[in-house]
Amino acid sequence: xxxxxxxxxxxxxxxxxxxxxxxxxxxxxxxxxxxxxxxxxxxxxxxxxxxxxxxxxxxxxxxxxxxxxxxxxxxxxxxxxxxxxxxxxxxxxxxxxxxxxxxxxxxxxxxxxxxxxxxxxxxxxxxxxxxxxxxxxxxxxxxxxxxxxxxxxxxxxxxxxxxxxxxxxxxxxxxxxxxxxxxxxxxxxxxxxxxxxxxxxxxxxxxxxxxxxxxxxxxxxxxxxxxxxxxxxxxxxxxxxxxxxxxxxxxxxxxxxxxxxxxxxxxx
Amino acid sequence: xxxxxxxxxxxxxxxxxxxxxxxxxxxxxxxxxxxxxxxxxxxxxxxxxxxxxxxxxxxxxxxxxxxxxxxxxxxxxxxxxxxxxxxxxxxxxxxxxxxxxxxxxxxxxxxxxxxxxxxxxxxxxxxxxxxxxxxxxxxxxxxxxxxxxxxxxxxxxxxxxxxxxxxxxxxxxxxxxxxxxxxxxxxxxxxxxxxxxxxxxxxxxxxxxxxxxxxxxxxxxxxxxxxxxxxxxxxxxxxxxxxxxxxxxxxxxxxx
Numbered sequence: 001x002x003x004x005x006x007x008x009x010x011x012x013x014x015x016x017x018x019x020x021x022x023x024x025x026x027x028x029x030x031x032x033x034x035x036x037x038x039x040x041x042x043x044x045x046x047x048x049x050x051x052x053x054x055x056x057x058x059x060x061x062x063x064x065x066x067x068x069x070x071x072x073x074x075x076x077x078x079x080x081x082x083x084x085x086x087x088x089x090x091x092x093x094x095x096x097x098x099x100x101x102x103x104x105x106x107x108x109x110x111x112x113x114x115x116x117x118x119x120x121x122x123x124x125x126x127x128x129x130x131x132x133x134x135x136x137x138x139x140x141x142x143x144x145x146x147x148x149x150x151x152x153x154x155x156x157x158x159x160x161x162x163x164x165x166x167x168x169x170x171x172x173x174x175x176x177x178x179x180x181x182x183x184x185x186x187x188x189x190x191x192x193x194x195x196x197x198x199x200x201x202x203x204x205x206x207x208x209x210x211x212x213x214x215x216x217x218x219x220x221x222x223x224x225x226x227x228x229x230x231x232x233x234x235x236x237x238x239x240x241x242x243x244x245x246x247x248x249x250x251x252x253x254x255x256x257x258x259x260x261x262x263x264x265x266x267x268x
Numbered sequence: 269x270x271x272x273x274x275x276x277x278x279x280x281x282x283x284x285x286x287x288x289x290x291x292x293x294x295x296x297x298x299x300x301x302x303x304x305x306x307x308x309x310x311x312x313x314x315x316x317x318x319x320x321x322x323x324x325x326x327x328x329x330x331x332x333x334x335x336x337x338x339x340x341x342x343x344x345x346x347x348x349x350x351x352x353x354x355x356x357x358x359x360x361x362x363x364x365x366x367x368x369x370x371x372x373x374x375x376x377x378x379x380x381x382x383x384x385x386x387x388x389x390x391x392x393x394x395x396x397x398x399x400x401x402x403x404x405x406x407x408x409x410x411x412x413x414x415x416x417x418x419x420x421x422x423x424x425x426x427x428x429x430x431x432x433x434x435x436x437x438x439x440x441x442x443x444x445x446x447x448x449x450x451x452x453x454x455x456x457x458x459x460x461x462x463x464x465x466x467x468x469x470x471x472x473x474x475x476x477x478x479x480x481x482x483x484x485x486x487x488x489x490x491x492x493x494x495x496x497x498x499x500x501x502x503x504x505x506x507x508x509x510x511x512x513x514x515x516x517x518x519x520x521x522x523x524x
Contacts, residue, residue, distance in 0.1 A: 032428060032444075036415040037395075115373070115512045117405070133391060133398055137295075140391055140398060142407045147375070149400045149407045151506075155295050163290040166508040170290060186290075247409070250424040252375055253512070 032249060040244040041215060048244040050216025054178075057134065062178050062212050065134045067246055071217075071239030075125035079194040079222070079236055089231040094199050101197030110192050115253035117148050117167035119191030120184050120206050121222045125238060131248045139173065139180075144248040152182050159186055165202055167191055180210040193224065201228035216242040291505065299502055300473055307502040309474025313436075318394060321436050321470050326389045326506065327498040333383035337452040337480070337494055347489040352457050359455025366523035368450050373511035375406055375425035377449025378442050378464050379480045383496060389506055397431065397438075404511040410440050417444055423460055425449055438468040451482065459486040474500040 041052040055063040074081040080088050090098065100106065112118045118126055128144035139152040152171040159170045165188035173182040189202040209221040218240040225233040300311035314322040332339045338346050348356060358364060370376040376384060386402035397410040410429040417428045423446035431440040447460040467479040476498040483491040 031418045032421045033411075033415045034418045037413050117510060133393065135391065138391075140400060142398065142400075142409070147407060148405045151400075153291075157291045157294045160289050160292040164507065167510060167513075168508060249422070250375075250426055252425055254374055 033247065036245075036247075038245055040242075048216070050214070050242060050244070052215040054212040054214055057136070059136060061136075061175055062180075063134055064132045064139065064180065064210060064212050064218065067129050067131050067243045067248060068218060068240040069129040069243050070125045070127060071241050073125075073127050075194065075236070075238050076122060076127065077195045079122070079125065079198065079224075080234075082236060083234075087234070088198070089234055091229055091231060094229045097199055098197050101192075106197065107195065110195065110197065111167070111190055112146075112192070115146065117191070118145065119167050119187065119193075119200070120150070120169050120171070121208055121220075121238075122191065122193055123148070123150075123168070124208075124220060124240070125194075128251055129243050129246070129248055142248050144251045146253045147251055152180075165189070169204070169206065176209075178211060182206075182208040182210065184208070199229050201226055203228045216244075218242075290507070297502060307474070307500075309472065309500060309502070311473040313470040313472055316392070316394070320394075320433055321438070322392055323390045323397065323438065323468060323470050323476065324392045326387050326501045326504050327476060328387040328501050329383045329385070329498045330496060331383060331385040333452065333494070333496050334380060334385060335453045337380070337383070337456060337482075338492075340494060341492075345492070346456070347492055349487055349489055352487040355457055356455055359450075363522050364455065365453065366518065366521040368453065368455065368521075369448055370450070370453075371518055371521055373404060373515055375449070376403065377425050377445065377451065377458065378408070378427055378429070379466055379478075379496075380449065380451055381406070381408075381426075382466075382478060382498070383452075386509060387501055387504065387506060400506060402506045402509050405509055410438075423447070427462070427464065434467075436469060440464075440466040440468065442466070457487050458482075459484055461486045474502070476500075 040048040043049040057063045070076070107113060117123065123143050123145060124130065126143070126145040130144060131142040133140045133142070137153070137155040139154065141150045141152070143149065148168070150168050150171060152173045154173050157172060159172070163170060163186045166186055167188055167190065169184040170186040171182050171184040173180050184206040185204070187200060187202060187204040189200050189204065191200050192198060193200060204224070204226040207223040207225065211219045213219055220238045220240060221235060222238065223233050223235045224230060300308040302308050316322045365371060375381070381401055381403055382388065384401070384403040388399050388401045391398045391400070395411070395413040397412065399408045399410070401407065408426050408429065410431045412431050415430060417430070421428055421444045424444060425446055425448065427442040428444040429440050429442040431438050442464040443462070445458060445460060445462040447458055447462065449458055450456060451458050462482070462484040465481040465483065469477045471477055478496045478498060479493060480496060481491050481493045482488060
């Protein structure tokens with residue numbers, strides 16, 4: 001297996017007001033595994049053919065399984081990077097708060113800077129890769145970032161009314177043709193949607209539409225519906241790319257030396 | 269869906285979630301049942317199409333081993349190296365429990381995380397097994413595809429796990445540890461030389477035996493072995509458990 005960049009090296013390429021937020025664990029680049037079989041389709045030159053058709057499960061549904069990484073690191077900084085200024089429909093209080101956070105002076109209050117989960121959908125945009133394991137009734141996503149995980153239930157269950165609010169919410173998915181539509185609710189309202197600090201509330205409802213366009217590429221359309229924070233739902237589109245010949249590695253939020261350099265302390 | 273009563277008894281009961289129903293309209297699990305509809309936990313263990321036992325499910329350990337991995341051994345049965353015995357004797361009365369990295373929300377390591385009082389879920393594919401742990405919302409992979417650990421792998425809390433089938437028993441080798449984890453709350457040490465062998469055997473639908481061998485020649489003069497049990501939770505699902513949120517135990521734990 002080829003060595004790949006460690007989490008910290010990859011995050012160096014994220015230019016941020018608080019450059020180090022994501023470099024919470026710093027492991028040097030090593031090759032962890034040898035004699036690793038690989039099933040990626042290959043072209044005549046032996047290189048992975050990432051534009052081959054997306055694989056399918058025996059039930060005919062697209063198989064989203066694989067190791068993925070964000071196609072761009074810009075969305076973890078600003079989920080609305082592709083929108084024009086003013087296109088995020090903030091409630092007035094939310095606009096005032098995000099304006100206070102915009103210069104990074106409060107980045108020490110970002111839950112993720114305190115080794116708490118980034119939440120959904122931000123964790124998908126984080127530079128470390130993530131692994132999808134798809135079963136007919138559930139999808140598990142293993143995130144390298146802080147070694148957290150998430151389940152997306154495909155078995156028809158619904159979220160009840162008396163759940164404990166969570167950072168990552170409760171996710172259920174349904175197929176719309178070849179697109180997996182994932183609804184996530186039950187959030188605790190503590191997470192920032194991005195590093196610039198767009199707020200969330202317990203009313204947050206995230207819809208992610210995952211479409212594996214070919215073997216090596218996935219589109220994720222994200223809709224943020226949080227009427228306490230935003231006057232209407234708003235949508236963005238992100239890309240993820242398959243990372244062949246690798247796997248997710250341990251990346252515990254350990255030895256968190258960044259926090260002392262970030263502005264304003266988080267109050268739990 | 270019924271939620272089991274969360275156990276909040278141990279030092280690591282950092283979050284005590286009340287019993288609640290998160291999910292509704294959960295399809296009735298396709299599991300063997302008694303005539304009265306209750307799960308038949310002594311039915312045969314399920315198998316995958318390839319004939320291998322399917323270990324998948326939500327499992328809950330017997331949590332006495334998180335405090336003392338050697339709970340079933342006699343005093344003196346653990347072959348400590350002299351330095352490790354001295355260190356363990358300093359820790360075992362709990363007076364240094366604040367020094368346990370797990371009390372600081374760092375990963376409890378392998379095999380201790382299996383014995384943590386919180387359940388874990390196995391998802392099995394032919395090429396690898398994933399275990400997602402409620403404890404600290406962490407995960408671990410066990411590769412079944414023949415890969416081997418490189419010699420220059422970065423040391424980790426959970427190590428690197430590979431598994432092979434020995435009949436109906438999954439034999440998991442884990443190496444590449446960072447030597448920082450206490451293998452139980454009493455404080456038995458580990459080093460970077462730790463090699464853990466876990467033998468998982470699902471003896472029927474509802475019960476799994478895990479035989480654990482600790483081979484760490486820097487801390488122990490010879491390998492030593494214990495047996496743990498895990499029980500299937502047929503109508504439960506894992507919850508989110510974020511240790512770093514409001515970790516109120518730490519201030520109450522002593523150190524020297």
